[in-house]
Structure formats: structure tokens, C-alpha cells
Amino acid sequence: MSRGGHDQLDVDRILEQAFPDDLPADAEEMMGKQLDRFPQRWVEKEREDALVSIRPRRWSAAVARVSLASVSVLFIILGLSLRSSSPQADLGSSLASLQWAAFFSGRIMDFQSMECAVRLDRPEEPLKQFVIQWISPEETRVRLVRAGEETMLTVHPPRPERSVLEFIAEPGPDETAAPPELEAELRPVEGLLSSARLRKLLDGRWQLAGIERRDGCDWKSFSVSSSLDTSSSRITVDTCTSLPVRLEKEVGPGEKIEALFRWVPRSEPRGLLFPRHVSRSEGETTPS
Amino acid sequence: MMTPGRKRTLGVLVRTAVLVLFFVGIILSGRFADFWHGAGFFFVVGGAIALTLMGFSLSQLGAAARHIAGRPLLEEDDFLLSYFWEALGRNFWILGVLGSVVNFVLNLVQASGGIQDMAFRLASSFRPAVYGLVLGLFCGLPGLKHSLAAPPSKRPDQPAQSGRSLSKTVSLWRIESGVGLFLLIAILFGTTVFRLQQNPTRNFPPLGFFLDWPAVLVVVGGTFVVTMFLWPRAWGASLTIAVTMTGLVGAIVGFLRVMLAVSHANISNVAGSIAFIISSCFLALVIMVVVGIPLSDWERRSSHPKLSSPLLRLSWYLFPFLVLIFLVLAFILVVTPFQKPA
Numbered sequence: 238m239s240r241g242g243h244d245q246l247d248v249d250r251i252l253e254q255a256f257p258d259d260l261p262a263d264a265e266e267m268m269g270k271q272l273d274r275f276p277q278r279w280v281e282k283e284r285e286d287a288l289v290s291i292r293p294r295r296w297s298a299a300v301a302r303v304s305l306a307s308v309s310v311l312f313i314i315l316g317l318s319l320r321s322s323s324p325q326a327d328l329g330s331s332l333a334s335l336q337w338a339a340f341f342s343g344r345i346m347d348f349q350s351m352e353c354a355v356r357l358d359r360p361e362e363p364l365k366q367f368v369i370q371w372i373s374p375e376e377t378r379v380r381l382v383r384a385g386e387e388t389m390l391t392v393h394p395p396r397p398e399r400s401v402l403e404f405i406a407e408p409g410p411d412e413t414a415a416p417p418e419l420e421a422e423l424r425p426v427e428g429l430l431s432s433a434r435l436r437k438l439l440d441g442r443w444q445l446a447g448i449e450r451r452d453g454c455d456w457k458s459f460s461v462s463s464s465l466d467t468s469s470s471r472i473t474v475d476t477c478t479s480l481p482v483r484l485e486k487e488v489g490p491g492e493k494i495e496a497l498f499r500w501v502p503r504s505e506p507r508g509l510l511f512p513r514h515v516s517r518s519e520g521e522t523t524p525s
Numbered sequence: 526m527m528t529p530g531r532k533r534t535l536g537v538l539v540r541t542a543v544l545v546l547f548f549v550g551i552i553l554s555g556r557f558a559d560f561w562h563g564a565g566f567f568f569v570v571g572g573a574i575a576l577t578l579m580g581f582s583l584s585q586l587g588a589a590a591r592h593i594a595g596r597p598l599l600e601e602d603d604f605l606l607s608y609f610w611e612a613l614g615r616n617f618w619i620l621g622v623l624g625s626v627v628n629f630v631l632n633l634v635q636a637s638g639g640i641q642d643m644a645f646r647l648a649s650s651f652r653p654a655v656y657g658l659v660l661g662l663f664c665g666l667p668g669l670k671h672s673l674a675a676p677p678s679k680r681p682d683q684p685a686q687s688g689r690s691l692s693k694t695v696s697l698w699r700i701e702s703g704v705g706l707f708l709l710i711a712i713l714f715g716t717t718v719f720r721l722q723q724n725p726t727r728n729f730p731p732l733g734f735f736l737d738w739p740a741v742l743v744v745v746g747g748t749f750v751v752t753m754f755l756w757p758r759a760w761g762a763s764l765t766i767a768v769t770m771t772g773l774v775g776a777i778v779g780f781l782r783v784m785l786a787v788s789h790a791n792i793s794n795v796a797g798s799i800a801f802i803i804s805s806c807f808l809a810l811v812i813m814v815v816v817g818i819p820l821s822d823w824e825r826r827s828s829h830p831k832l833s834s835p836l837l838r839l840s841w842y843l844f845p846f847l848v849l850i851f852l853v854l855a856f857i858l859v860v861t862p863f864q865k866p867a
């Protein structure tokens with residue numbers, strides 16, 4: 238064994254003699270607890286120091302998060318309240334124009350009895366006036382007044398009414414097209430001869446053109462344009478009854494028709510259509 | 526006895542025949558023109574490829590391609606392959622639904638015909654969703670098959686490949702992700718703003734047709750709030766879940782308003798509320814596609830903490846499905862006249 242090894246053994250022996258392992262059990266336990274507590278206190282102290290150093294940063298992070306959350310909640314409230322009060326957005330106005338068309342198409346379908354006075358303006362020709370009466374889905378009567386002369390005509394639309402969804406789903410043959418035997422004099426007003434034809438005439442993109450107040454109700458004017466028809470129409474609707482009251486349309490070069498509508502609900506007996514005055518509350522709308 | 530090569534060739538032939546029969550069935554069920562929409566198909570395929578480029582590295586894409594050719598993967602990359610196929614299928618599905626929303630709005634704005642013309646156009650808007658669903662199913666099936674199969678290293682006939690693991694390749698900003706982002710934004714921009722600018726009949730700014738500003742405020746605000754609740758968990762997953770939750774809330778609030786407006790027969794409010802619904806869904810899908818999904822993919826293939834995947838999967842699959850349902854309801858509401866109360 239080397240000299241160094243002997244020295245090490247001597248030191249160990251001296252240490253064992255100086256500090257014999259004969260502590261009482263309770264003293265040894267207490268000492269052990271104190272030794273264990275020392276590193277724990279050390280770690281706790283380090284943690285406290287770290288907390289003190291990052292406390293300002295934690296506060297600023299918390300403030301930033303609360304601010305961001307408040308702004309986000311403000312965004313939501315603003316968005317919901319704007320939705321309640323804002324005017325039509327671009328997409329909304331496109332949707333609305335379609336819905337107007339669908340809505341009025343449905344309203345017209347509900348009314349199979351209607352009377353309208355039509356005035357046809359043609360350049361260099363005497364004024365023509367028509368009084369069109371939808372007697373039933375299969376029969377329309379037209380009274381033509383020209384230069385003081387009256388002519389009575391009866392038209393039989395080819396097919397009765399269809400629902401709007403059926404109208405969408407089945408393009409099929411165009412039953413609203415004028416039959417070949419239709420008299421030339423009726424061509425300018427062929428779109429008014431039945432509810433199906435009127436719906437076809439007004440099938441397009443509805444754009445709000447103006448609002449006026451009449452008899453406590455809003456009368457809204459729409460321009461109706463369609464890719465199938467180059468000449469646009471202008472229709473005025475009574476918002477109290479949701480029914481058209483006036484239609485203006487160019488039917489040819491320099492030719493223009495102006496129609497004033499009077500509607501009677503479906504439940505009305507057809508014999509009462511002409512002479513009887515029906516109040517507005519019953520659903521009728523009478524243009525002035 | 527059939528050799529493995531012949532067996533594989535026969536398998537490929539059978540699958541091709543089934544695929545052909547599937548498409549023949551689709552074509553025979555109606556006119557082919559009714560199903561074909563070139564721009565929509567390009568949107569779905571191009572957008573899904575761009576989104577996949579954003580989420581995966583070229584080496585991972587190459588590994589997936591090599592695996593199709595029969596080469597084995599490392600055991601730790603095995604989960605990545607099934608995730609890759611699932612992600613590709615998911616991208617097709619979500620891009621299909623987004624394409625349907627974009628087409629719906631474009632047709633709504635650009636059509637000049639009446640209700641009949643509009644009804645056909647709006648119905649045809651759903652074609653991209655069909656493409657997305659079919660392509661998504663075809664891509665999701667290999668992932669499902671792969672996840673059900675045994676790990677490659679345990680297969681007796683395929684020894685595990687040695688080499689660098691693809692799962693350890695963690696980098697958010699790579700050339701391919703930049704290219705993917707550029708492609709995706711170009712496709713989104715080209716199909717929305719550019720196509721609307723070509724229409725001279727509308728004077729509104731093009732974005733106004735897609736973004737209803739109240740809906741933007743609700744979706745952005747709600748996304749911030751929910752993301753902060755989920756923070757500091759995985760950002761991509763948190764954002765995806767937050768944006769879909771908020772989009773869903775926006776759509777439901779919109780429907781509540783629609784019902785109230787219908788009861789009063791107020792067409793302006795009905796139209797505004799439908800615009801709110803469409804815009805909420807559109808914005809939620811766009812945020813999910815441009816930010817949420819690429820981040821989720823990056824987190825998935827790195828060692829970042831992950832949120833529970835069922836909620837994330839609900840956001841990927843259920844939310845677009847609900848958007849489609851909302852779109853159908855919006856379509857019905859647009860073309861169906863309602864009665865005014867007496």
C-alpha cells in the first residue's frame with residue numbers, strides 16, 4: 238500500500254474517534270430534519286427572489302390580456318349592435334333584391350283577381366287605354382278604349398297558377414309566352430294578362446329606387462332589370478299590402494305603358510270585383 | 526401462385542376500375558355539365574395543394590410519395606404518414622366548402638336573371654363541395670388504412686428503414702410553406718376580388734360582398750377571446766377551435782335574427798342577417814385555412830403541446846358540414862317568399 242493510502246486510513250480513524258456515531262435517536266432525527274430543511278429554504282428563497290423580479294412583468298402581461306379581452310368583447314358587442322342598426326351591406330342588398338322579387342312574386346300568386354287600368358303611349362298615335370280584369374286563373378277580360386270606341390276581348394291563359402317553388406324547379410316550356418292567336422293590340426299588355434305572366438314580367442333583379450309616403454303607408458319604387466329583357470321596368474309597391482300599385486315599362490321604341498293596379502283577395506266572390514269598394518284593411522290596394 | 530408484383534398490379538387495376546365506375550355512376554346520375562365547374566375544381570385542387578405545401582415539408586411529401594411506391598418508413602414517422610393523408614383529405618373537404626361559399630356569393634352578386642336563373646346558379650354553387658368531399662374521401666382512405674395497419678418496422682416482410690427521422694424536421698418558415706401561402710392567397714384573391722372586379726355592373730368594393738363588417742367584428746373579437754382562454758396551448762389548434770366556435774356562434778346569432786325578421790316580414794333585416802351568416806362562415810373558414818390549419822400541421826409534426834384532437838377534428842370536419850347546411854338554409858330563405866302577418 239502506498240504512503241498516501243496509509244495517511245487516508247489514519248485520517249478516517251482519527252475522525253471516527255473524534256466524532257463517534259453515537260448520537261441519540263431524537264438528536265439524529267432533528268439534525269436530519271434541519272439538514273433537509275436547508276435546501277428547501279434555499280429553493281424557496283430563490284423562488285421568492287424570482288417572483289419579486291418578475292412581478293412587474295406579470296402585472297403588465299395581465300393588464301395586456303385584460304385590455305385585449307376587453308377590446309375583443311367590445312368588438313363583439315359593436316358587431317352585434319351594428320347588425321341591428323346598420324344599413325344594408327353590399328351582400329345584404331343583393332340578397333334583398335332577390336328576396337323582394339320572391340316576396341312579391343308570392344304575393345301576386347295569392348291574388349287571382351285583379352283589375353288594372355293601363356295607358357299606352359305611342360308616338361304619333363292616339364292614346365290607348367286598357368282595363369284588364371283577371372276573372373279567374375283561366376279567364377281574363379280586357380276592355381280596350383281607343384278614340385272613344387270600346388272593344389271587349391276575353392283571353393284564356395294556357396295554364397293555371399303554379400307555386401313559386403314549382404316555378405323555380407320546373408323551367409319547362411314557357412307557358413307565359415303569348416299564344417300566337419293573341420291579337421296584336423294586346424301585345425303591349427301581354428305581361429299583365431294573368432298572374433303567371435305578371436310574375437314573369439317582374440322576375441329580375443329588384444333595386445330600390447325611391448320611397449314616398451301615401452295614406453300612411455310607404456310606397457317603395459323598384460327598378461326591375463333582367464338579362465332576358467333589355468328594357469327595365471319600374472314598379473311601385475304599397476308596403477302596407479305588399480302589392481304592386483303602379484307599373485311603368487317601355488314596351489318598344491318610344492312606347493311606354495303605365496298600369497295602375499287594384500287587387501282583391503282570393504276569397505272575394507268574383508261577382509263583387511268591379512262595382513264594390515273594398516277597404517284597404519281587407520287587403521285591397523287602390524292606386525290614386 | 527401469384528407473385529407480389531402481379532398482386533400489386535391487380536390491386537391497382539381493381540381500384541382504378543372502381544374509381545372509373547364511381548365517376549361513371551356520377552355522370553349517369555345526371556348531365557355531366559351539371560357536375561362540372563372548372564373554376565371550382567381548380568379552386569379545390571389548387572387550394573388543397575397549396576395548403577398541404579404550407580403544412581408539410583418537401584421531404585415529408587417525398588416520403589409519402591415513396592411510401593406509396595412501397596418503401597418503408599421509420600417507426601416514429603409512421604404516425605406522420607397517416608396524418609399526412611388525413612390532412613390532405615381534410616384540405617380538400619374544407620377547400621370544397623370554402624369554394625361553395627365563394628361561388629354562392631359570386632353567383633348571388635353577378636347573376637342578372639330572375640329567381641329562376643338565380644335558383645339554378647345558387648344550386649350549382651355547391652359543386653366545389655362535392656369535389657372536396659369526393660377527393661377528401663379518396664385521400665382519407667389511405668390514411669385510415671395505414672393507421673389500421675401494423676407499424677412498418679413490425680411487418681415481417683419490410684425491414685425498418687434507417688436514417689434521419691422526418692418528424693424531427695421542425696421549421697415553420699420554409700420555402701415550400703412560403704410558396705404554399707403565396708399560392709393560396711393568389712387563389713383566394715383571384716376567385717373573389719379579381720372575379721368581382723371584372724363585373725362592371727356593381728359599384729361596391731369587391732370585399733364588401735364577402736365581408737359584412739358587423740360579422741367581421743364578431744368573428745375577430747370572439748376568436749381573440751377564445752384563443753386567450755386556450756392560451757398558451759398550441760396556437761394553431763387553439764386558433765382553429767376558436768375561429769370555428771366563433772363562426773358557429775355568429776351563424777347561429779344570424780339565424781336567430783333571420784327568424785325574428787321573418788316573423789315581421791322585414792326583408793331588409795332578413796337579407797342583412799343572411800349576409801351576416803354567410804360572412805361569419807366565410808371569414809371563419811378563411812382564417813382557419815390561411816392560419817389555423819398550417820399552424821396545426823406544423824405543431825402536429827413537431828414536439829409542441831397539442832390540444833385534444835377530437836375537438837380539433839370537430840372543427841375540421843363538422844364546422845364545414847354545418848356551413849354547407851347554413852348555405853342550403855340561406856338558399857331556401859332567399860328563393861322562398863314568406864307571408865306578411867296580417
